[in-house]
Amino acid sequence: MNKAELITAVAERTGESKAKAGELVDAVFEVVTDALTKGDEVKLPSFGAFAVVTTAARKARNPQTNQEVIVPAGRRARFKPGKALKEALEAAKAGARASV
Template sequence: MNKGELAAAVAEKTDLSKAQATDAVEAVFGCITDALKKGEEVRVLGFGNFAISERAASTGRNPQTGEKIEIKASKQAKFKPGKGLKDAVNS
């Protein structure tokens, strides 16, 4: 399911038009992104948690040349599913 299909499914389950549902889906993703940029966690009870994980700088190797390269430190978004989501998927 892509973002357009998600918006269509939201529109179908609510009394929103497809355009309104698209705006709502975009707003939810925007709010999650903004919170993660600020270093905040986003917890959705029964669904899961979104958080930022720090990756330390490291030294890697170019597989074609064998040359050592420096890999910069970075941040990654992580999602940990909640019990409600796990139960729904496994039922």
């Protein structure tokens, strides 16, 4: 699902116009981005949590040249799914296996 599809789905579920749904989706993205750039965690009970983690510098290999390179330390956004989301994914996986 891309952003346009997300906006369409939000508009259909809320009964709002696509323009209003687009504003809402953009606002959520902005709030989450602002919180993460401040180092805050965004917790959505049952759904999951967004957090910033610091990664250590590490060695990697350029697959084209096979040359070893150093990947610098950095900050990355991470998402950890909540219990309800995990259960929904497992149920969908089990349903897909049953239909095969």
